[in-house]
Amino acid sequence: MTIKTIKERPYLALVLLTSIGVVGFIDRIIMNVLAEPLRIEFGLTDTELGIVNGLAFAVLNVVLGLVVARIAERRRRLTLISVGTVLWSIATAACGLANNFAQLVLARISVGVGEAVGLPSTHSVVSDYFPREKRATMMSALNLAPPIGAFLGASGGALIAQLYGWRVALFVAAIPGLILALLLTLFVAEPKRGAHDAPGESKDVPPVGAVIGRYWRWPTMRNMLAGATIASMVGFGLNAFLAAYLIRRFGYTLVEAGLVAGLVASLPSTLSILGAGWLSDRFARRGNRKGYALMPALTLLVSAPLYAFAITRDEPAVIVALVGLTGLFQYTYLGPTAGTFQNMLSARMRATGTAFTGMIYTLVGGGFGPVILGLLSGHYAAGGIDPGVALGLAMATMSALYLWSSFHYWLASRTIEADFARPIGG
Secondary structure, X not given: OOOOOOOOOXXXXXXXXXXXXHHHHHHHHHHHHOHHHHHHHHOOOHHHHHHHHHHHHXXXXXXXXXXXXXXXXXXXXXXXXXHXXXXXXXXXXXXXXOOOHHHHHHXXXXXXXXXXXXXXXXXXXXXXXXXXHHHHHHHHHHOOHHHHHHHHHHHHHHHHHHHHOHXXXXXXXXXXXXXXXXXXXXXXOOOOOOOOOOOOOOOOOOOHHHXXXXXXXXXXXXXXHHHHXXXXXXXXXXXXXXXXXXXXXXXXXXXHHHHHHHHHHHHHHHHHHHHHHHHHHHHHHOOOOOHHHHXXXXXXXXXXXXXXXXXXXXXXXXXXXXXXXXXXXXXXXXXXXXXXXXXXXXXXXXXXXXXXXXXXXXXXXXXXXXXXXXXXXXXXXXXXXXXXXXXXXXXXXXXXXXXXXXXXXXXXXXXXXXXXXXXXXX
């Protein structure tokens, strides 16, 4: 009996690639829930925690991802995904061997290197499995990796860390990626590039300048990239410190904080990410493609005041409920943005485009978001405010930037129909 390849079963590819994305996000953010044990063991400041959780990961990830994407435009993408998954899994285990701040930073840089090799090609591969009118929905499915990974990383990481220590939590987190890399190698075949795009498209690989230039020259792409970058910076910053906030201000245990932080960051956002992708594709099929930009504009506009109000309440149950409610709005931009970018790039541009946007999100969002929030928290605490309250005020201040993000999506909605009418050939 022969096993069918992914060419007959595109949804199997989607499931495996999404699962790899989930593991990648677990290995990226598990340090968030381990922030307090790390702070205590190594005597770290909030700024140093921000470096470990964000900037260290981003250091080489942002450069190497673009280099690997150029290779992916010409070579077998699934091989790169498998190799990268193995590399970052090993690096996650190495984090558990760290004995000081410097070693921890180096290990986190290695995790970023592995993800730079493994993740840029996933959007390109999925775009070759599905037609244009389904891509926002399929990109939304891929973007379930952050909320699912946040829940598993936060709740599972906290439980294992409390029972066996933070080092064991990192060792356990490294295992699934090795298994998934093997499954991908055995059961998934490389799809034909541009299978669902217009016939006659050039097979030449456009120079990297042409790909990056399109994000700047096309106003829809420029504004959606700006909006998504700002929103990712806020999201990474807030999620990096939510568990620590619950511990410091309300005395939660590590497991309680990890479980709550994981739930409020995953369940509502899972619903919103899938719903936004499906709705925006549905609107587009009915002739209204402005929804790809207007939906994020409206939901991010709601997110700013709602999160600021939520995180500054005095009752933890109220905070958890309202932060969870905000999660229904915070992440709707992910699927429509990724789907729009994939539809505005040719088949030989997509891996590079994904790497470029990933570079921006990782450096500005994942790299500077936690650091900026840590600096804000330190600033408020230096003024004599209780450290737990200071961290909450910093999170409320950070959430106001969602308004800026919303403005860029509104600008994108004014040009999106004209940009969709342009030819996408490189």
